[in-house]
């Protein structure tokens with residue numbers, strides 16, 4: 522069996538004494554897109570925060586390519602190739618697009634950052650045209666693209682992305698999903714939280730459903746999309762297609 526890119530083994534994690542993830546175990550293969558789904562408060566964002574070192578598990582183990590990373594610092598995790606695009610807007614609005622990218626390269630040094638910025642901007646022609654504009658003047662979709670671009674500067678092996686579609690029009694959302702698909706086809710492992718489940722499943726390989734911090738389903742995206750019962754159970758009536 523090949524070593525998974527990401528593995529959670531019996532992870533218990535939460536905030537102070539309040540545990541959110543309960544004995545959570547799952548693994549994610551290299552170069553795939555795995556979608557994390559489940560109701561609000563299920564612990565999806567907590568999984569990403571645990572992987573990015575924002576939370577230290579109380580129990581259990583987290584592995585990256587077979588190497589234990591439980592409790593590693595964010596600096597070490599960045600150096601190992603994990604990048605995180607959190608939910609919401611995370612740019613310096615008054616700084617230019619270019620300056621926001623420069624700030625994304627703090628851990629790799631300015632020389633390397635300047636070398637890589639043009640290559641990242643090739644993914645986002647609209648953002649590239651606005652390189653010297655204030656980040657706040659970009660559309661919501663362009664701002665999310667810039668955030669993803671900033672993460673890509675690190676040439677991440679693993680991209681964690683939390684609800685990228687919030688506030689974006691359906692067409693722009695498809696562009697974001699297509700970009701994630703392209704990155705994963707080039708070998709990046711993507712773990713994505715997304716409420717736009719049906720749409721996101723079309724671009725994903727697998728889905729993991731959480732309920733109250735426990736895994737209730739781990740299946741291929743194609744199987745879930747093809748199964749009417751899954752549709753009822755996990756996609757629900759509120760799903761936007």
Ligand SMILES: Nc1ncnc2c1ncn2[C@@H]1O[C@H](COP(=O)(O)OP(=O)(O)O)[C@@H](O)[C@H]1O
Pocket residue numbers: 536541559560561562563564565566567568
């Ligand atoms: N910083 C925090 N401090 C205390 N509790 C938190 C914090 N962040 C999230 N929680 C709680 O943890 C639970 C899971 O949250 P989260 O992982 O954000 O859920 P999801 O992303 O699935 O909606 C929720 O009950 C939430 O209120």
Ligand SMILES: [Mg+2]
Pocket residue numbers: 565566567683714
């Ligand atoms: Mg969340």
